[in-house]
Amino acid sequence: MNNMEKLRFYFEFPFVRYAFIVGILIALCSSLLGVTLVLKRFSFIGDGLSHVAFGAMSLSATLPVMIKKYALAWSGDDKLSPRMQSVVNWFGELNDMYIVLPVTLICAVLLLRTGQNTKIKGDAAVAMLSVSALAIGYLLMNRYPSRANISGDVCSTLFGSTSIITLKPEDVRLCIIMSVVVLLTFILFYNKIFAVTFDENFIKAAGVKANAYNLLIAVITALIIVLAMNLVGSLLISALIIFPALSAMRVFKSFKQS
Amino acid sequence: MSAQMVCQNASLGYEDGIVAENLDFTINKGDYLCILGENGSGKSTLIKAILRLKSQVSGTIEWCGDVKKNEVGYLPQQTVVQKDFPASVREIVRSGCLAKCGLRPFYSKEEKELAENTMKQLEIDKLAKRCYRDLSGGQQQRVLLARALCATRKMLLLDEPVTGLDPKAQTDLYELIAKLNREGITIIMVSHDIVSAVKYASHILHIGGRKQLFFGTTQDYAKSAAGKLFIGTEMMENE
Numbered sequence: 001m002n003n004m005e006k007l008r009f010y011f012e013f014p015f016v017r018y019a020f021i022v023g024i025l026i027a028l029c030s031s032l033l034g035v036t037l038v039l040k041r042f043s044f045i046g047d048g049l050s051h052v053a054f055g056a057m058s059l060s061a062t063l064p065v066m067i068k069k070y071a072l073a074w075s076g077d078d079k080l081s082p083r084m085q086s087v088v089n090w091f092g093e094l095n096d097m098y099i100v101l102p103v104t105l106i107c108a109v110l111l112l113r114t115g116q117n118t119k120i121k122g123d124a125a126v127a128m129l130s131v132s133a134l135a136i137g138y139l140l141m142n143r144y145p146s147r148a149n150i151s152g153d154v155c156s157t158l159f160g161s162t163s164i165i166t167l168k169p170e171d172v173r174l175c176i177i178m179s180v181v182v183l184l185t186f187i188l189f190y191n192k193i194f195a196v197t198f199d200e201n202f203i204k205a206a207g208v209k210a211n212a213y214n215l216l217i218a219v220i221t222a223l224i225i226v227l228a229m230n231l232v233g234s235l236l237i238s239a240l241i242i243f244p245a246l247s248a249m250r251v252f253k254s255f256k257q258s
Numbered sequence: 259m260s261a262q263m264v265c266q267n268a269s270l271g272y273e274d275g276i277v278a279e280n281l282d283f284t285i286n287k288g289d290y291l292c293i294l295g296e297n298g299s300g301k302s303t304l305i306k307a308i309l310r311l312k313s314q315v316s317g318t319i320e321w322c323g324d325v326k327k328n329e330v331g332y333l334p335q336q337t338v339v340q341k342d343f344p345a346s347v348r349e350i351v352r353s354g355c356l357a358k359c360g361l362r363p364f365y366s367k368e369e370k371e372l373a374e375n376t377m378k379q380l381e382i383d384k385l386a387k388r389c390y391r392d393l394s395g396g397q398q399q400r401v402l403l404a405r406a407l408c409a410t411r412k413m414l415l416l417d418e419p420v421t422g423l424d425p426k427a428q429t430d431l432y433e434l435i436a437k438l439n440r441e442g443i444t445i446i447m448v449s450h451d452i453v454s455a456v457k458y459a460s461h462i463l464h465i466g467g468r469k470q471l472f473f474g475t476t477q478d479y480a481k482s483a484a485g486k487l488f489i490g491t492e493m494m495e496n497e
Contacts, residue, residue, distance in 0.1 A: 039339060188363040195353040198343060205309040205332040206357035206409045249344045 018167040025179040026228045027240060032186055033224055034245030036197050036217060044123065045111060046241040048130035049104055049225045050234030055133035055140075056103035057096055058154075062144040064092040069144065097226070105222040107133075112218035178227055182220055193217060260287050261322055262413060262444055263308070268317030270303045276315060277303050278465050283473045285461075290436070290445045292459035292476075294452060299466045301448045305417055308446070331406030333416040336398070341391060347401050348386040351377055354408030369408075376404045380434065396427030403434070413444040420451060432458055456480065 269279035278300035306312040355369040
């Protein structure tokens with residue numbers, strides 16, 4: 001079997017195709033955003049936010065167990081009432097996304113919105129938030145284990161070991177939609193994002209709503225990170241964001257090119 | 259002479275206290291006002307108040323005549339981020355037009371032309387494709403000045419523009435600013451460099467010790483007590 005045939009053989013499996021599409025899209029989006037983040041001195045925001053997402057993910061995983069435990073302790077029975085049971089089931093079936101995405105969004109906004117003029121500077125704020133989120137996440141997983149294999153769970157969230165080949169068609173669709181949104185925003189707001197990154201105070205003085213654009217950047221960042229967690233896990237997202245940006249900045253001379 | 263900005267009895271400060279109070283001055287069209295004062299005397303706070311990035315504690319700072327609130331070209335002190343910024347000169351100068359765009363995503367033909375003309379006027383049109391971080395300090399300041407000029411043709415606010423430049427580049431920049439002033443652009447400049455301030459400016463505002471020490475024309479300043487003291491020490495240090 002030569003290489004071409006081997007490739008064709010692999011692409012006959014849908015999960016390989018899905019992984020391929022999602023991989024390309026996420027790499028594209030994260031490198032687009034990378035330049036802005038690196039220049040705003042937020043290279044590690046990817047890492048920080050992914051820790052936050054990890055915390056949120058373990059929260060959503062342990063929530064049913066937690067609710068069940070406290071409901072039992074509160075009522076004194078050894079069986080849950082039917083209403084409580086339905087609540088627990090609902091949380092158990094809830095897609096992780098619905099908890100992870102909002103929490104990460106809020107943190108991204110908190111970190112980035114304030115821009116250049118804050119009391120706790122960017123890198124310190126990122127460090128603070130990410131370490132706390134990681135600690136809380138791990139604490140929750142240990143205290144309210146939802147499955148027997150905790151370290152396996154933690155490992156796959158951190159390194160994204162299996163999720164790239166277990167993508168479902170919905171995941172792929174979601175990823176395509178999000179990437180289109182990110183790309184369009186970038187094309188439409190390119191000039192504004194450039195100016196906000198270069199000099200916030202100047203364009204504020206000129207009467208442009210710099211804070212709104214900072215917010216926009218924050219929201220896009222959070223979206224991309226939550227998406228990319230499926231692909232590479234939370235520890236390695238920074239690689240997707242920083243490496244393309246840095247190499248582009250060394251080679252090219254203008255913002256548009258990089 | 260029509261007034262462009264009137265500052266009445268303004269007090270500036272942060273949560274922890276007042277930095278400067280009772281500031282009273284008027285800026286007329288075509289003036290070249292130099293704001294002097296030691297570190298921490300509230301110069302930067304005053305600039306933020308003028309630009310409406312921060313509101314004053316009390317008193318009023320008002321625009322009048324043909325200048326509206328956001329029609330001030332601002333030349334901020336350079337940040338660390340900018341010194342290593344991979345952007346071409348043209349991109350940066352064009353970003354001065356951004357306020358005119360509103361929600362429109364791209365620059366119009368007129369705005370692009372305005373950027374080109376401004377670059378010609380400041381003699382940086384040959385640098386248009388160069389990368390900003392590869393330029394010398396003086397050239398970088400010219401680029402930022404061009405950007406400010408794209409934003410407005412009425413008033414420029416310069417925050418210590420010559421910091422970190424060598425004497426030749428300093429003189430060049432001062433001459434350039436004076437030339438713009440002769441073309442009818444109102445200049446407000448914050449500076450430590452009192453000798454040049456007295457040489458180029460038409461008016462002086464001196465703040466220190468939480469209050470306004472002097473406001474008036476440069477000739478009067480040289481005769482006033484505050485001026486004599488400040489100019490005197492400065493001259494002695496230079497000699």
